[in-house]
Amino acid sequence: MRIAIINRIFSRTAGGAESYAVSIAEELAGRHELHVFAQESNEPVPGVTYHRVFCLGQKPRWLNQLLFALSSWWLTRKGFDVVHSHENTWHGQVQTIHVRPLRYNLLQGKRGWQRAWAWLKVWTSPRLATYVWLEGARFRRARERRIVATSTLLRQECELAYPACRKHLSVITPGTQLQQDTMTRTVARRKLDLPFDVPLLLFVANDYKRKGLDALLKALALLPAEVQLAVAGKPASIPRYEQQARELGLASRVHFLGSLDDLVPAYRAADCLVHPTLEDSFAMVVLEAMSHGLPVVVSGPVHCGISRELQDGREALLLHDPRNSADLARLLRSVLDTSELADHLRQHGLAFAQAHTWERAAIEYEALYQQVLSPDSP
Template structure:
């Protein structure tokens, strides 16, 4: 099939949604003709045709989103069997939803005057009006359109925001690859220029605040001095957090590595992953860490989509309240101080990851592609 993929930032370092798009294209490119339409890309998948989409200015983001939607609509109106969008666009037979709908954030569980106030807020904001219109277009019922959520919890939120979509939203969770040949912990630390000795906790996120770095830094104050924290992700917020680290007296124990296109070295260098996210529709980083045999401490099901599939003490240690720094420190201390517990988490986590391959996800998408193309 000739498939157009719409993803504004097509790069593994862009974030979870971007990594999802890249990994899926990588899996499909061996048996389909894939064309990627993006404003930013380091062209991470060989054998794919890349189309650079016009970008007047990244800010304001809502205007750029409209211009991106118009440009990709014009470029993909014909010549493709399927158009697969990972963005807020009105076109695309396949619409993959990666984050909680704006309509859910604004209106769910609100009624009466509170709901009216929210509508007034939307009406007075060109930005919110634009996002609402684009989002509504993604969920508009059509025989040729398939909407996909990346987790079961996100599917429920989509159906709560758009009741007419009930029963029509598919769930295709992220996949992963379990690597066979990995560097040793010492080799990985040497390549990343991290301390050879001591225990390392890994934190991976582009949005440091939303993914729980504040609570994790507080937890570090309760942990022994030989335990260090490695922060990987968009370095935009790093200066603010470096200042915070110094104020907390944690200087020398926190290492900021910035963005990495390949996280394998970081997983191999660490002793455990901490992901105390406040909100995550799935959390691919947790699945990838498990695939590398890394024990995981992660927020519970109310805050993180993947945790709905995990059993406490088996595949991971679950944190009920991601803001509870003391409890977070206890869980991290348990993993790093109990070799039997760590081995158990590694074993069960690896088995969980092996059941969630990108090939499985690609086959599910191919079924949707065929259904959409037959009605196109």
Template sequence: MSPPESLPPKLRVAVFNRTFSPTGGGAERYSIALVEQLSARHEMHVFAQNIGHQWPGVTYHKVSSPLRKPRWINQLWFATATWWATRRGFDVVHSHENTWHGEVQTVHVMPVKYSLFQGRHGVRRVLRWIKVVTSPRLLAYLGLERARYAARPGRQVVVTSESLRPVMAAAYPGSSAAISVVTPGITLPGALTADRKREVRAQLGLPAEGRCLLFVGNDYRKKGLEALLQALVQLPADVVLAVVGNPAHIAEFRALAETLKLGARVFFLGALMDVSPAYEAADILVHPTFEDTFAMVVLEAMAHGLPVVVSGPTYCGIAGLLSQRANALLLDDPRDAGELARVLEDLLVRAPLRETLSQGAVAFAAHYQWREIALQQEALYFAAVAAKTAPA
């Protein structure tokens, strides 16, 4: 009889997020899910300015925020405060923020340097540098970013999709050898019944009958809500839209919906602590984003068996993993309301296509469960510890 395998050592891990709440967005839900999964195996400590989460075995540390605006000053404050609090006593520091401190740095957005300089040459590049050196905000972000991705023993740079790997390598070539991909994940929900669908629609204030499109995103502009509203005008009157996300944008887009005479067909639900009821209430997820390094909401919707309409790989990281008309419908141009309306109209009238996409979505999502994703993250923690402690 072979001896039992020894358990891996328990690590003391610090995790940085300015906002540690499910309402923060996909990046925050990603961080939260990893902490929940790993808390059974390691001593997890969360450092955040806004904490809207509680989990057994997790220790929470409130980081002060004496000056929330301008945001770049708050970012510098958060980076400094978390460095001071975790400069000793932790095996691994894992940052989801633009900070210089941390063996593991997870990238959720395009690097500032890439956004500023990619594709700009000659005079255009010089003008962009003039803009940078005259902006304390840009200098702060670029300075933090450069320190964040600098090569050092144990440094692990995590990107959430393969499409982000070449972007990081182009912006910070020195980080290339340290880059790993750890995608978002899901926890597969139980089967949805007709009674449950009616129940959650009633809870959310949605019509009991009719077909419901779902939009989930905190930045309504960047995630393409305007084009979706314009497309909704062209769809049958029984099709309604539920909008989940940052309540700060509701007034502007409610006014747009009224201008388009869609007031009775658009339901702004605000930020939800748990988005699952919205997925259960909906019939189709629409995500015409202009920029997403992955788009966790698409994966979550697919886990619930929703057919998804999403921007193509040029705009959205997860789209590079999806197959047109097998598990998703991919948009060539998310700004084209006409294309979006045609795609949605076709999907709404073709029940076999909806069924194909639903089955394909669940099959796809099953390969991205959090328990497996967390083990990938854990392996990077141990790699960071081994590199830090290796003899020079």
């Protein structure tokens, strides 16, 4: 098939949604002719044809999103068997939804004047009106359209926001690569300039606040002094959290690694991944950590999509309130102090990861593409 992939930033380091798009494209590239339409890309997948999409400027973001949708529609309107969009666009027979719908955030649970007030805010704001219109166009009913949510939690939110999409909505969760790397913990820590002989927690996120670093720093202050933390992700928020670490007396115990093109050394260096997220549609980082044999402490199913598929105490330890630093510290201490528990989580987490590969996800997308090409087939 000749497939167009629409993703405004096509790069693994841009975030979870972007990494998902790259990984799916990587699996498909060997079997199909792929064309990627993006404003920014470090061209991470060999064998793919890249097309740069017009960008007037990154701000205001809503205007750039509208211009990107218009430009990518013009470029992909002819010549492709399937157009697959990971962005807020009105075109694309396959639409992958990565984040909670804006309509859900604006309207869920609101009635009467509250709902009317929310709509008034939308239609008096060019920014909100543009996003709501583009999002609505993604969910518009069409015979050949297929909509994909990246977790069961996100699917439920999409159905509540757009009930008419139920028939064309499916779930394809992120996957992971089965790991062949043999890098030792000592080599990994040397590579990242981390201390060799201490218990080391790992936190990976670009949005430090939304993914729970505030609570994690407070939890770290409750753990023994030898326990340290490595933080990987976009560096924009580092000064703020360095200050917070100093105020908590943790300056020497927290290591900010910034953005890493390759997270393998970080996973190999750590003793446990911590993901106390306040909101996550899935949390690919949890699955990746499991594939490297790391025990995981993660927010429960109310806050994190992947946790709906995990058993507490089997594949991971689930944190019911990600703002509760004392509970988080208790769970982390149990993993660090009890080798039997850590081994149990490591074994079952690895088995879970091995059942969720990118190859599996790509095969599911190929089945959707075939449905798009033959929309009347059963």
